[in-house]
Amino acid sequence: MTKTFKNTFLKIKSFIRKVDIKKRLFELFVFPFYLITHPLKGYEEFKLEKKGKMWVAITYILLMILSMTLKQTSAGFLVSTPSITRVSILKTALFVIVPVCLIALGNWAITTLFDGKGHIKEIFIMLGYSLAPYVWLSIPMIGVSNFLIAEELQIYHVVLNIGIFGIVYLAFFGFLVLHEFGLFKNIVTLIATLIAIMVILFVGLLVLSLLQQIYGFLEQVYKEYIMRTS
Amino acid sequence: MKKKLIIILIVILTFSSYLPIKASYNYAPWGDVIEQAESYLLKRQVNNANLVAEGGQEASITLSNLKDVFVYNEHLYVSDANANQIYIFNSNYEYLESLPKADDDLGQLKQPEGIYIYDEKLYVSDFNNERIAVFDLNTKLFVDEIKNPDDPIFAGDFKFKPKKVLVDRTERLYVIADNVFEGIMEFDSDGNFNRFFGTNEIRLNAFEALVYKLSSKEQREKMALKFQASFSSIDIDNSGYIYTVAKNDTPPLKKLNFKGGNILNSMGYVSVVGDARYPSLREKVATGPSSFADVAVHENDYLFSALDDKRGRIFTYDDEGHLLYITGSMGSQSSMFQRPTALVYWGDRLVVVDSGNEAIMIFELTDFGTLINEAIAHYKNMEYDLAKETWEEVLSLDSNYFLAYAGIGRTQLRNEDYKNAVNNLKRGYDYYNYSKAYEQYRNQKLQKLLPYALVLILAGLIFGIGRTLKNSIKRDKEDLGD
Numbered sequence: 001m002t003k004t005f006k007n008t009f010l011k012i013k014s015f016i017r018k019v020d021i022k023k024r025l026f027e028l029f030v031f032p033f034y035l036i037t038h039p040l041k042g043y044e045e046f047k048l049e050k051k052g053k054m055w056v057a058i059t060y061i062l063l064m065i066l067s068m069t070l071k072q073t074s075a076g077f078l079v080s081t082p083s084i085t086r087v088s089i090l091k092t093a094l095f096v097i098v099p100v101c102l103i104a105l106g107n108w109a110i111t112t113l114f115d116g117k118g119h120i121k122e123i124f125i126m127l128g129y130s131l132a133p134y135v136w137l138s139i140p141m142i143g144v145s146n147f148l149i150a151e152e153l154q155i156y157h158v159v160l161n162i163g164i165f166g167i168v169y170l171a172f173f174g175f176l177v178l179h180e181f182g183l184f185k186n187i188v189t190l191i192a193t194l195i196a197i198m199v200i201l202f203v204g205l206l207v208l209s210l211l212q213q214i215y216g217f218l219e220q221v222y223k224e225y226i227m228r229t230s
Numbered sequence: 231m232k233k234k235l236i237i238i239l240i241v242i243l244t245f246s247s248y249l250p251i252k253a254s255y256n257y258a259p260w261g262d263v264i265e266q267a268e269s270y271l272l273k274r275q276v277n278n279a280n281l282v283a284e285g286g287q288e289a290s291i292t293l294s295n296l297k298d299v300f301v302y303n304e305h306l307y308v309s310d311a312n313a314n315q316i317y318i319f320n321s322n323y324e325y326l327e328s329l330p331k332a333d334d335d336l337g338q339l340k341q342p343e344g345i346y347i348y349d350e351k352l353y354v355s356d357f358n359n360e361r362i363a364v365f366d367l368n369t370k371l372f373v374d375e376i377k378n379p380d381d382p383i384f385a386g387d388f389k390f391k392p393k394k395v396l397v398d399r400t401e402r403l404y405v406i407a408d409n410v411f412e413g414i415m416e417f418d419s420d421g422n423f424n425r426f427f428g429t430n431e432i433r434l435n436a437f438e439a440l441v442y443k444l445s446s447k448e449q450r451e452k453m454a455l456k457f458q459a460s461f462s463s464i465d466i467d468n469s470g471y472i473y474t475v476a477k478n479d480t481p482p483l484k485k486l487n488f489k490g491g492n493i494l495n496s497m498g499y500v501s502v503v504g505d506a507r508y509p510s511l512r513e514k515v516a517t518g519p520s521s522f523a524d525v526a527v528h529e530n531d532y533l534f535s536a537l538d539d540k541r542g543r544i545f546t547y548d549d550e551g552h553l554l555y556i557t558g559s560m561g562s563q564s565s566m567f568q569r570p571t572a573l574v575y576w577g578d579r580l581v582v583v584d585s586g587n588e589a590i591m592i593f594e595l596t597d598f599g600t601l602i603n604e605a606i607a608h609y610k611n612m613e614y615d616l617a618k619e620t621w622e623e624v625l626s627l628d629s630n631y632f633l634a635y636a637g638i639g640r641t642q643l644r645n646e647d648y649k650n651a652v653n654n655l656k657r658g659y660d661y662y663n664y665s666k667a668y669e670q671y672r673n674q675k676l677q678k679l680l681p682y683a684l685v686l687i688l689a690g691l692i693f694g695i696g697r698t699l700k701n702s703i704k705r706d707k708e709d710l711g712d
Contacts, residue, residue, distance in 0.1 A: 077656050078665060083260035147672065150665035 027056055032132040035170060043177035046129075047122065054121070057128025061096060063135045068092045071138065076145035078153060100127050106196035107175065107189070114189050116179030126174035133166025254556050257506050259499040259632055259659035267628045269555035269599030270544070270580055272565050276323045277589035289325040291317060296583040298394070298572045299590065302347040302367075306576070308583055308590060309342045309354065316345060316354060316365075323592070329365055330372060337363060337372025344394035344463075348401065355392035355405065362395055362405065376403065379415070379423035396464050396472070404464060404472065411457040413490070414464065414474070428472070428490040430458040430479055463524040463572070467531045475522035475536055482522050483536055496551040499632065499659065504538045504545050516540045516560070524573040526580070532610055533603065535573060535580060542567035544580060544593075548606050552633055555599060558582070567591075578603065598627050605637055614641040636660035643667045648674060 031051060035042040046052040072080070072087045104127055108120040118126075137159050145156045176186045256266040276293075283289040295312040305326070306319040316329040316339075329352065330337035340358035347353070351373070352365040364374040378390040391408035398404070401419035404427065413429035434442060434456070442450065459479035466472050471493070472486045483502050485494035500506035504520025511517065523539035532549040542560030547553055557580070559566050568586025575581075578600075580593040595603065601624045608617035618641035621634040636658025642651035643663055648671040655664040 078661055081260070082659055083258070083262070149669045149672070150661065 027051075027053055028059065032056075032060075032129055035129060035173075036133060036166065039170070039173035040177055043126070043174055046126070046174075047118075047178055052122065052125045052129060054125055057125040060128045060131045060135055061100060063139070064096050064131045065089070065093045067135050067138045067142070068096060070142050074146075075142050076148055076156075078148065078150055079145050079156060100124070100131075102197050102200060103127060103193065106200060107193045110189050110192045110196050111175075111179050114179075114181075114185065114192075116181065116189065118175075118178035122178050123175075126178055127171060130167050130170030130174055133170065134160075134163035137163035137166070256556060256631075257500045257553060258630075261500065261506060263507060264630055266555065266630060267598040268557070268596055269546070269602065270557040270593040271596055272591055273579075273594040274323060274592040275564065275589050276319070276592075277564075277587065281325060283325045284320060285324075291315070291325060291328060293317075293588045293590070294585070296571060296585045296588065296590070297342065298344045299574045299581055299583045300345050300347055301574050301576045301581065306581065306590070307345055307347065307352065309345045311341045311343060311357070314339045314342060316342060316352065319590075323590070327370070329370060330363075331370060334372050336375075337365060339363060343392070344396075344406070346395050346397050348397040348399075351397075353395045353397055353403070355395045357391050357393065357408070360390045360392075362392055362403065374421075376417060376421040379417070381423045384423075394461075394463050396466055398466055398470055398472075404466075406461045406464060411460055413458075414461060414472070428461075428474060428484070428486040430461070430476060432456055432458050433480070462522060465525050465527050465534075467527040467534075468529070469531060473525045473527055473534055475525045477521040477523075482520070483525060494551065495549060497662075498547070498550070498552040500553060502536075502547055502551050502553075504536060504543070505541065508541075520545075523571060526573045526575050528575045529577070530607065530610075532606065535575070537570055537573040537582065539567075539570050542570055544573065544582070554602055554606075554633070557593060564589075598624070601627065602631075602633075605634070609637065609640070614644050617641055632658050634658070636663070639663060639667065643670075646670070 031042075035046070069087070069089055069092050072092070101124075104120060104124040108116075108118070108123055110116075111118060141156055141159045145153075148156060172186070172190075175181070175190065176183070179186070179189070181189065253265045254268045255263050258264045278293055281289045281291070281293065291313065293308075294310055296308055297311045298309045300307045304321045306321075306323070308317045308319070309315075310317060313328075318326045318328065320326055330339060339354060339356050341356070342354045342363075343357045344355045345352060347367065350367045352367055354363045354365065356363045356375075360378060362376040363372060364376070365371065366373045378384065378388070384390070389409070392405045393408055394406040396404040402424070403417040403419075403421070405415045405417065407415055411430075413426040416424040416427045418424050438456075442453075445453070459476045461474045461476045464472055464474050470488070474484045474486060476482055476484075481492070481494070481496075481502060482504065483494065484492040487493050494502060496502050504522065508519060509515055509517050518540070520536075520538040520543070521540045522536045524537045525534060526537075527534045533546060533554070534549075535544050535546045537544050540560075542558050544557040545553060546555050546557070558570075560568070562568065564587065567582070567584050570582050570584045570586075572583050573580065576592075578595050582591045582593070583589075584591060601620055605617050605620035605624060608614070608620055618638050621637040621641075624631055624634045625638075635654045639651045639654030639656075639658055639660060640663055642648075642654060643666060648667050651667040652664065652671050655667055
């Protein structure tokens with residue numbers, strides 16, 4: 001009994017050593033915090049020393065989905081929506097993943113025209129990292145919101161807004177450094193990115209409705225054929 | 231034997247699910263439509279088929295285009311715009327007589343619409359005679375009239391066509407007239423025009439506002455005029471506040487103070503707009519928001535009902551704006567509305583006149599509705615424990631009635647039973663009182679926990695300081711040792 005226990009303990013220990021949990025924690029928490037305090041220098045290390053990791057970005061996107069879901073299901077009574085029968089984790093996930101992918105794609109498409117130096121993978125990872133401040137602030141605040149009364153709700157809203165500001169702040173400097181742009185050019189490309197996203201959405205909807213019509217047409221042909229032959 | 235019983239049971243169970251159990255509806259705190267027990271049921275319908283005069287004789291009148299209804303001294307007054315008559319009924323809904331008398335030359339009416347009675351005087355808005363006719367109820371004779379207002383703003387080809395009339399306790403007249411968009415016309419007790427009152431606002435959407443801003447003066451003159459929504463009906467409560475309803479206006483129902491400001495509370499789950507959810511596209515059913523034809527205030531001052539003539543529903547609210555219950559429906563069955571025109575409270579009864587099926591319809595409270603009214607009355611009279619008990623009875627009849635949970639929670643909050651209050655107010659979605667109750671509940675818990683927390687923090691501090699001291703002493707020793 002004690003032997004098996006000891007064995008598993010040793011196994012876990014060796015696994016932890018192999019995974020290097022200290023380094024992983026550093027990558028997950030300390031480096032994003034370093035990005036907030038030193039955005040320019042941090043993003044240079046992010047790009048040149050390859051300190052931005054894909055798994056961290058994906059973790060933060062997943063955490064963002066978790067935070068959005070928790071906000072709907074576990075936030076305090078005073079800040080929650082009345083009925084939680086319509087919570088859909090798939091919808092929430094799309095609500096996070098689709099904008100991130102769209103911004104990454106749109107920005108990459110525009111910045112290649114503007115001589116930006118960033119790759120699409122870098123942009124995606126950077127967007128994942130920039131969700132970090134919101135995740136850090138919102139998940140504890142959702143817990144705290146259960147203990148707030150109406151007069152104190154401002155705390156909750158202010159902290160969440162700071163989180164949103166953090167997202168914008170990190171993403172803005174991320175674009176600036178990754179593409180090696182000046183301030184003005186960065187703003188111009190961001191506006192162009194917005195337009196690009198709209199174009200992508202428009203084309204996407206167009207293709208979708210076209211496919212629907214083609215499907216409808218084929219269905220009609222099939223039905224007519226069945227009706228005539230039978 | 232057993233087999234037979236089982237078969238019979240199965241048959242009953244299968245068919246019982248098809249039995250039409252009629253229920254009313256209401257809105258859940260999150261805006262969904264939920265079923266609710268009926269609060270008012272049609273008790274009596276007076277139409278041309280069963281109309282009798284006093285003493286059981288056949289009545290000599292035919293109800294046709296009924297426009298308005300009023301209750302005074304246990305008598306029911308109904309105006310008929312086709313027969314140009316005001317019919318009077320007694321409390322058994324038997325026909326007594328009609329006004330004006332045939333020999334009353336001055337008092338002959340042409341399309342009477344709204345009626346109001348104050349201090350033994352019957353005020354009739356005589357639409358096509360362009361006047362308010364006043365009758366004395368003792369002599370049943372015409373005594374006075376209020377004609378076209380003698381004021382410079384009504385110069386030109388203005389025609390005074392009153393639709394609804396109302397008299398307050400100082401005998402001021404409030405009149406809603408056709409083609410008057412400035413608001414309610416207020417006359418003093420001598421019949422002179424005072425002022426416009428409670429004007430509705432013109433609302434432009436963003437595009438219209440932009441076009442208006444960019445256009446020149448000449449262009450503006452050519453534009454189609456955009457009028458304020460005109461009121462469809464008014465009523466007054468015992469404190470002198472005037473309730474108005476207007477079609478195509480937001481908000482559709484207002485409670486006006488003397489200055490004309492809207493002081494209606496709207497703290498309910500849905501705002502005071504009638505139906506909160508409605509189809510907007512399908513053609514076979516009525517679309518769009520409710521259009522209120524009339525409003526009536528209960529004599530207790532804290533209940534009021536509005537009549538929607540689009541879907542034939544009566545919405546009853548309390549003075550905080552909670553939607554208490556919904557009654558009635560539109561249809562061609564005799565128990566349904568076709569073209570409801572007016573609504574009035576007779577004690578707890580609701581009287582509706584319908585010009586479509588030419589009938590006076592009397593609704594009476596069910597047990598469920600009575601309990602709700604009682605619970606609110608107890609709360610208003612500050613009998614909070616009784617209110618709680620009544621709300622509990624309401625819940626035993628309909629556990630989906632959210633306001634009952636909130637009502638119980640409020641009483642528990644007053645009785646300082648904070649833990650239960652928090653739970654019930656949460657179920658009743660009463661955010662304001664929940665916050666109050668939770669604040670107290672949290673304080674109670676903090677009071678219990680704080681000593682332990684303080685001891686823990688103190689212990690931590692002592693430990694920390696002790697360790698630093700120990701370390702510094704150690705370092706000093708090492709320094710000395712060097």
